[in-house]
Amino acid sequence: MANYLSLSEEDRKRMLEAIGIASERDLYRDVPEDLYLKEDPNLPSGKSEMEVLRQMKALAAKNHVFATCLRGAGAYRHYIPAIVSEVVGKETFLTAYTPYQAEISQGILQSIFEYQTMICELTGMTVANASVYDGATAAAEAAAMCKDRKRSKVLVSAAVHPDILTVMKTYTWAAGSDLVVVPAKDGKTDLAALRELADEKTAGVLIQQPNYYGLLEDAAEAGEIAHAAGAKYIMSVNPIAAAVLKTPADCGADIAVGEGQPLGMPLSWGGPYLGFMAAGKDMMRKLPGRIVGETTDHEGRKAYVLTLQAREQHIKREKASSNICSNEALCAMTAAVYCAAMGPRGIQNAANSSAAKAHYLAEKLEEIGYKRTYAGEFFHEFVTEAPKGAAAALEALKKADILGGLALDENHILWCATEAVTKEELDLAVNVLEEV
Amino acid sequence: MELIFEKSRPGRSHAYLPACDVPAYAFAKEYLREEAPALPEVSENDLARHYSALERRAFGVNNGFYPLGSCTMKYNPKVNEVTAALPGFTDVHPLQDADTVEGCLEVLDLTKKYLCEITGMDAMTLQPAAGAHGEFTGMMLIKRYHELRGEGEKRVKVIVPDSSHGTNPATGTMNGLQVVSIPSAADGSVDLDALRAAVGEDTAGLMLTNPNTLGIFDKNITEITKIIHEAGGLCYYDGANLNAVMGVVRPGDMGFDCIHLNLHKTFSTPHGGGGPGAGAVGCKEFLANYLPVDCSSAICEIPAESVGKVRSFQGNFLVVVRALTYLLSLGKEGVPASAKTAVLNANYLKALLADTYEMANPGLCMHEFVMTMEKEHKECGVSALDIAKGLLDEGMHAPTIYFPLIVHEALMAEPTETESPETIEAAAETFKKVYRAAMADPEAAHQWPVKAAISRPDEVTAARKPVLRWVKEEA
Structure with a gap:
């Protein structure tokens, strides 16, 4: 049994004496006798490290890691430089708590400040927070930022990731505010419908860029419609795509959010991931969660602190608009190390290469009858028809150790390609599909 | 730098x-x-x-004693990092077919099963990404329960003791509930008369931490949950302090209907400088259908009764892998042994400090205890902050300060079970040394720390003139 305790029986006796009690049961004297457990919990007996590792390895071995991944839909397999896991695996970064004691936490505070700067650079926005849980909760928090006494409705495009929509519905249901889905047309947000729906009750409008189907939205126009109705405009963006596409700021966004997983985080069956949030200066004090600011110490040296804390739950209690405290700090650091390692050209290479491979795949698929469903410009994901059915296509790929795109229904597949797949792998996938 | x-x-x-x-x-x-x-x-x-x-320029559990109250800064075992880095876990896509992620599904099932056993709950979700996120989710279950019984409009008040974590009232608000704060007794326990006066037909539920934020187990707990249930409300257990009682007493047996656990506290997954954590939420059978769905909306329908989803995909899965590794290591013997040792260590440290520091609540404690510098602050200006900063110069992390709010000049210390008696004894000496030095020269104490990377930062300017990103200086 490995329990990580370092007390001998002698130690325990000596300590109980110093405390002035006779037994460990006395430590729990406030626990009523009928509640105090008489037996150990019904778990297996503790195991040695060797046994535990063997059991966990056996569990991991029950999963299948595909050689090739053509599935995205909100989680993307990009190449991660070796230095990323080395840096974030450093013991102190791993085991530190939230940097409450600034004087001995400058390293973590500075790393967050650098991360905030990188998110501002990627999105073009003025301020960023230290992270929230993931892209979906970032969207839900952004919607909550837009609400005021007169405006409580949020309009969300039907072409966002289904989890973003579901999480936003859950959050708005809890808070008692309204969420209205703006329909999609030809795979993109129906801007005519958005114009109809945006009114004096609308607090915010949210679209995703590139959207769930991989298509590029007319983001600037959507922003103009939101603003014309007096609403705030939120864009949920892919951070790798953001390195080459027009930024949320370019498109008039008041708030930019997104799933930060593509920035150096492995797929990990869904998490930990990273919700990033950035805004214009006018919404700075509405941002939820931790924010790091620069200041000076008594000697005038540059220093970093958690700041603008008057927004947060430990000060505002029931008047706080969010209860978030723990966030995804180590994932934010992961993103920062990834961005610093890749540099601007490296991330743009990843983005351009992903787009190029996706377009190559689309072209090759088209040649064998997998016609694109939507005509619009796309980034690194796209939807096709599956002439022999989605299930048969994906099953054939699976046999070739390829995780195919995501079946949207019986006859449509959402494909994804990143820089992490080679032309050879793409050609193989197309060959396999041709045989179906 | x-x-x-x-x-x-x-x-x-x-x-x-x-x-x-x-x-x-x-x-x-x-x-x-x-x-x-x-x-x-x-x-x-x-x-x-x-x-x-x-x-x-940072400080982790590996660097030294970290008695940050309410945060359970126990040792983070290395094998947990090894298992969380297995490619079979890190390289699987969240939308893979079930037959290719049987290992992941089994990790979830085993973890849920063990945590249900430890807490006395019947069902669980591992989707929430942090403790506060778990609170939000847990209170949603209560909201949903009243809503589906047609009492959603009526039951709009959540009762929260004034000794609670700030997340509790903020969680109430996020759920559209009105927060009723009730005063606590001096030891932070629930004032039964105040509770009886507060409940009624508008009560949605109670949010409670037990042991409470003063490190005291509320001995009236069965009566407390009964009062809420008789009023038609439900009881929510904030599991922030479960480390004191895991394997010793179960929230389910105390009468709680739903709970959240901080896997990054009690179950030893590292805090990562502020996250990622995981806020498992458990509930009794009658709430199970309302739990969020541990599956992406991209591939699963949301059942009609479920609250939906609180995060994309399945949550912070690798955090769950670490927690399961830890649970398997501890096993049935190690879980209660850890709790009991955490309480023993806290009481030992408290006993060693009692001749120097005034305790907010004298006598025995659970896994943590609160000291107060109120008298010293009034008499000679030495504050809890000064003591905290003095400890930093001694190579130790500070306790939690200025919390709970009901104790003035509070220092809240939680040593955890993974410290040796020698570490506790040395820490006690350091606490006393810092106290004596501060009382001997309060002016000097206000300047602490002097050995850290920086001295005290100017937080006022940071908030008034926010500089939140780097900007290139023009040449």
């Missing part, structure tokens, strides 16, 4: 990617940003050294 941006030189980045092996794709100009993001351009060597320097 320079920012990574200040170390940047044009063109210096390392090449991690090969040349693209398919024809380039050119987007129309209207889609593209005009300038590349100004990310750092540094050699890998400079990058590695930058973060090594940052690491030296």
Whole structure:
């Protein structure tokens, strides 16, 4: 049994004496006798490290890691430089708590400040927070930022990731505010419908860029419609795509959010991931969660602190608009190390290469009858028809150790390609599909 | 120390990617940003050294004693990192078919099963990403319960003791509930008369931490949950302090209907400088259908009664892998042994300090205890903050300060079970040394720390004139 305790029986006796009690049961004297457990919990007996590792390895071995991944839909397999896991695996970064004691936490505070700067650079926005849980909760928090006494409705495009929509519905249901889905047309947000729906009750409008189907939205126009109705405009963006596409700021966004997983985080069956949030200066004090600011110490040296804390739950209690405290700090650091390692050209290479491979795949698929469903410009994901059915296509790929795109229904597949797949792998996938 | 941006030189980045092996794709100009993001351009060597320097300016559990109350800064076992890095866990896509992720599904099932056993709950979700996120989710179950019984409009009040974590009232608000704060007794326990006066037909539920934020187990707990149930409300258990009682007494047996656990506290997954955590939420059978769905909306329907989803995909899965590794290591013997040792260590430290520091609540405690500098602060200006900063100079992390709010000048210490008696004894000596030095020279104490990377930062200016990102200085 490995329990990580370092007390001998002698130690325990000596300590109980110093405390002035006779037994460990006395430590729990406030626990009523009928509640105090008489037996150990019904778990297996503790195991040695060797046994535990063997059991966990056996569990991991029950999963299948595909050689090739053509599935995205909100989680993307990009190449991660070796230095990323080395840096974030450093013991102190791993085991530190939230940097409450600034004087001995400058390293973590500075790393967050650098991360905030990188998110501002990627999105073009003025301020960023230290992270929230993931892209979906970032969207839900952004919607909550837009609400005021007169405006409580949020309009969300039907072409966002289904989890973003579901999480936003859950959050708005809890808070008692309204969420209205703006329909999609030809795979993109129906801007005519958005114009109809945006009114004096609308607090915010949210679209995703590139959207769930991989298509590029007319983001600037959507922003103009939101603003014309007096609403705030939120864009949920892919951070790798953001390195080459027009930024949320370019498109008039008041708030930019997104799933930060593509920035150096492995797929990990869904998490930990990273919700990033950035805004214009006018919404700075509405941002939820931790924010790091620069200041000076008594000697005038540059220093970093958690700041603008008057927004947060430990000060505002029931008047706080969010209860978030723990966030995804180590994932934010992961993103920062990834961005610093890749540099601007490296991330743009990843983005351009992903787009190029996706377009190559689309072209090759088209040649064998997998016609694109939507005509619009796309980034690194796209939807096709599956002439022999989605299930048969994906099953054939699976046999070739390829995780195919995501079946949207019986006859449509959402494909994804990143820089992490080679032309050879793409050609193989197309060959396999041709045989179906 | 320079920012990574200040170390940047044009063109210096390392090449991690090969040349693209398919024809380039050119987007129309209207889609593209005009300038590349100004990310750092540094050699890998400079990058590695930058973060090594940052690491030296940080403090983790590996660096020294970390008695940060309410945060359960126990040792984070290394094997947990090894299992969380297994490619079979890290390289699987969240939308893979079930037959290719049987290991992941089994990790979830085993963890849920063990945590249900430890807490006395019937069902669980591992989707919430942090403790506060779990609270939000747990209170949703209560809201949903009343709503589906047609009492959603009526039951709009959540009762929260004034000794609670700030997340509790904020959680109530996020759920559209009115927060009723009730005063606590001096030891932080629930004032039964105040509770009886507060409940009624508008009561949705109670949020409670037990042991409470003063480190006291509320001996009236069965009566408390009964009062709420008789009023038609439900009881929510904030599991922030479960480390004191895991394997010893179960929230389910105390009468709680739903709970959240902080896997990053009680179950030893590292805090990562502020996350990722995981906020498992458990509930009794009658609430189970309302739990969020541990499956993506991209591939699963949301059942009608479920609250939906609180996070994409399945939550912070690798955090769950670490927690399961820890549970398997501890097993049925190790779980209660850890709790009992955590309580023993806290009481030992408290006993050693009682001749120097005034305790907010004398006598025995659970896994943590609260000291107060109220008298010293009034008499000679020495504050809880001064003591905290003095401890930093001694190579120790400070306790939690100024919490709970019902104790003035509070210092809240939680040693955890993974410290040896020698560490506790040395820490007690350090606490006393800092106290004596502060009382001997209060003016000097206000200047502490003097050995850290910086002295006390100017937080007022930071908030009044926020500088929240680096900007290149114009040449």
